[in-house]
Amino acid sequence: MTVVHDLVSPQTRPAEAPAGKRVVLALRDARLSYGTRTLWSHLTLDVAAGEFIAVLGANGSGKTSLLKAILGLQPLSGGSLEVGGHPVKRGSGEIGYVPQQRRLDASTPLRARDVVRQGIDGHRFGLPLGSGSARARVDDALRQVGAQEFANMPVGLLSGGEQQRVRVAQALAADPVLLLCDEPLLSLDIGSQKTITSLIDQRRRDHDTAVVFVTHEINPVLPYVDRVLYLAGGRFRMGTVDEVFTSENLSELYGTSVAVVRAGERIIVAGVPETEDAPSHHVEPADKEN
Amino acid sequence: MCVLLVALQTHAPDLWGQIFNFTDYGELLGLVRNSLIAGAVLGIVGGLVSTFVMMRDLPFAVHGVSELSFAGASAALFFGINVVAGSLLGSILAAIAIGALGARARDRNSTIGVIMPFGLGLGVLFLSLYQGRSANKFGLLTGQIVSVDDPQLGWLVATALVVVVALALIWRPLLFASTDPEVAEARGVPVQLLSAVFMLLLGLTVAISVQIIGALLVLSVICTPAAAAMRVTASPRLVPLLSMAFAVASVLGGTLLSLGSRVPISPYVTTISFVIYLICRFAGGWRSHHGWSARAVPLATARAA
Numbered sequence: 001m002t003v004v005h006d007l008v009s010p011q012t013r014p015a016e017a018p019a020g021k022r023v024v025l026a027l028r029d030a031r032l033s034y035g036t037r038t039l040w041s042h043l044t045l046d047v048a049a050g051e052f053i054a055v056l057g058a059n060g061s062g063k064t065s066l067l068k069a070i071l072g073l074q075p076l077s078g079g080s081l082e083v084g085g086h087p088v089k090r091g092s093g094e095i096g097y098v099p100q101q102r103r104l105d106a107s108t109p110l111r112a113r114d115v116v117r118q119g120i121d122g123h124r125f126g127l128p129l130g131s132g133s134a135r136a137r138v139d140d141a142l143r144q145v146g147a148q149e150f151a152n153m154p155v156g157l158l159s160g161g162e163q164q165r166v167r168v169a170q171a172l173a174a175d176p177v178l179l180l181c182d183e184p185l186l187s188l189d190i191g192s193q194k195t196i197t198s199l200i201d202q203r204r205r206d207h208d209t210a211v212v213f214v215t216h217e218i219n220p221v222l223p224y225v226d227r228v229l230y231l232a233g234g235r236f237r238m239g240t241v242d243e244v245f246t247s248e249n250l251s252e253l254y255g256t257s258v259a260v261v262r263a264g265e266r267i268i269v270a271g272v273p274e275t276e277d278a279p280s281h282h283v284e285p286a287d288k289e290n
Numbered sequence: 291m292c293v294l295l296v297a298l299q300t301h302a303p304d305l306w307g308q309i310f311n312f313t314d315y316g317e318l319l320g321l322v323r324n325s326l327i328a329g330a331v332l333g334i335v336g337g338l339v340s341t342f343v344m345m346r347d348l349p350f351a352v353h354g355v356s357e358l359s360f361a362g363a364s365a366a367l368f369f370g371i372n373v374v375a376g377s378l379l380g381s382i383l384a385a386i387a388i389g390a391l392g393a394r395a396r397d398r399n400s401t402i403g404v405i406m407p408f409g410l411g412l413g414v415l416f417l418s419l420y421q422g423r424s425a426n427k428f429g430l431l432t433g434q435i436v437s438v439d440d441p442q443l444g445w446l447v448a449t450a451l452v453v454v455v456a457l458a459l460i461w462r463p464l465l466f467a468s469t470d471p472e473v474a475e476a477r478g479v480p481v482q483l484l485s486a487v488f489m490l491l492l493g494l495t496v497a498i499s500v501q502i503i504g505a506l507l508v509l510s511v512i513c514t515p516a517a518a519a520m521r522v523t524a525s526p527r528l529v530p531l532l533s534m535a536f537a538v539a540s541v542l543g544g545t546l547l548s549l550g551s552r553v554p555i556s557p558y559v560t561t562i563s564f565v566i567y568l569i570c571r572f573a574g575g576w577r578s579h580h581g582w583s584a585r586a587v588p589l590a591t592a593r594a595a
Contacts, residue, residue: 071476091478099472107520109345109529110469122466123477127458154524170473
């Protein structure tokens with residue numbers, strides 16, 4: 001059953017998470033606005049341990065802002081947000097964050113393992129004191145992403161895909177219950193995309209880590225995704241891939257004719273407007289959104 | 291440089307004597323105890339700070355801050371107040387201005403480009419009005435010969451101590467924020483605040499350097515050493531240590547070589563610093579071709595082979 005929410009008919013019943021699992025992320029009637037523009041509202045969502053949620057939507061529909069809100073960097077305009085059963089707070093060690101791939105400078109004075117180590121105690125003030133347990137955790141995280149062979153290489157000399165694997169290891173090093181990924185596949189080749197998504201999938205299966213995965217392209221995560229949150233035009237659809245990805249749904253969200261075609265293992269969406277330029281939704285806080 | 295010096299020696303022996311003169315060296319050494327201490331202190335602080343100057347892409351900011359530090363120092367000279375205090379004030383004002391006006395790299399560079407000539411102009415104004423010893427004038431721009439008195443040394447050491455202690459406290463989060471600001475912020479690192487604090491520490495370090503090596507040549511102590519270190523290692527512990535060693539070697543070596551001569555220490559310091567960089571660059575280039583980027587052999591493959 002497709003859960004349909006929009007501004008006109010608010011709906012506050014939680015989108016159901018699988019029964020019997022711990023809820024690690026809970027949004028209740030959440031709303032985010034910049035000035036007069038509402039990115040999304042009446043967003044109610046429970047994400048259970050081990051669930052893989054893909055977040056899709058047009059540019060400027062508030063995908064990245066949703067992640068910022070979960071990270072406690074962007075206060076909600078309304079509603080509530082809990083991570084691991086506590087109200088959201090900045091810098092929570094329960095969340096691992098994988099950013100968009102951005103090349104690290106070739107002269108960065110860090111080896112791959114040092115970057116992973118930052119995920120454990122890089123945020124702490126004071127002098128670093130050597131700790132054997134931290135080293136073991138770094139090795140474990142590197143192993144989880146298969147990065148042992150370049151663990152001691154300068155991170156700036158690694159390929160984009162390898163750097164991204166190191167970033168995943170960094171996010172896993174603190175043993176998070178929730179993994180937030182902000183377009184981590186952008187500008188990676190197909191092979192690296194597959195590696196990264198399968199690594200993330202493996203992690204949630206082995207450790208029951210919930211995954212919220214922001215992406216503009218559903219196909220790379222199609223084999224893994226449990227539910228989809230599709231944001232557009234200040235509204236959203238929530239449900240399984242089959243429930244959300246219908247021509248009818250997306251046409252309604254975008255307010256224009258959009259066609260969804262299944263081609264074997266892939267989903268092809270045609271007719272999505274390049275950017276959101278409906279007059280009522282406008283003015284993006286510049287460089288924050290992608 | 292060597293070729294140049296040999297040429298100088300052949301054609302003008304007197305000139306050579308002016309650049310390198312080691313007669314009465316033992317006696318001279320006793321007179322420059324303060325300069326040597328100041329040089330070592332500058333090397334340690336400069337080496338540490340330059341690690342972040344490189345990572346955060348701030349060499350141009352260093353240059354901008356040093357020109358305002360120069361303005362502050364020459365104003366102090368003119369008004370007859372403590373020169374170190376004047377240069378500290380100039381540095382701090384510049385660091386705050388650059389930190390506040392230029393959050394993004396583009397804004398930052400244009401802000402510096404605007405502030406720098408203004409500072410240099412002010413400095414020139416005060417120096418032209420100043421009636422005192424002319425050696426002091428050029429000292430601020432191109433470095434002192436041998437002149438660090440006791441109160442001045444006290445100021446330098448105290449300032450350096452502040453920088454080193456503060457850096458030790460913020461080292462890890464600053465490193466995190468300098469590598470990957472987005473992830474650091476997600477992990478709760480106060481990225482903006484650290485950026486402002488670092489600019490302040492940079493200002494203090496520049497103020498120390500201006501006293502010794504001169505405003506125009508500060509980069510040879512607050513940029514070159516880390517740039518050299520990063521060519522030969524990517525270890526986050528080795529880079530600051532090597533950078534410190536390079537900076538101390540440059541400043542102390544420069545001071546010792548300049549003792550008997552009539553030339554300020556700066557050309558010696560900048561030359562040593564540059565030579566170290568060249569050596570590191572070649573060593574790093576060789577290393578890149580000979581296995582730095584080689585992966586460890588996976589166990590399975592090793593067994594199969």
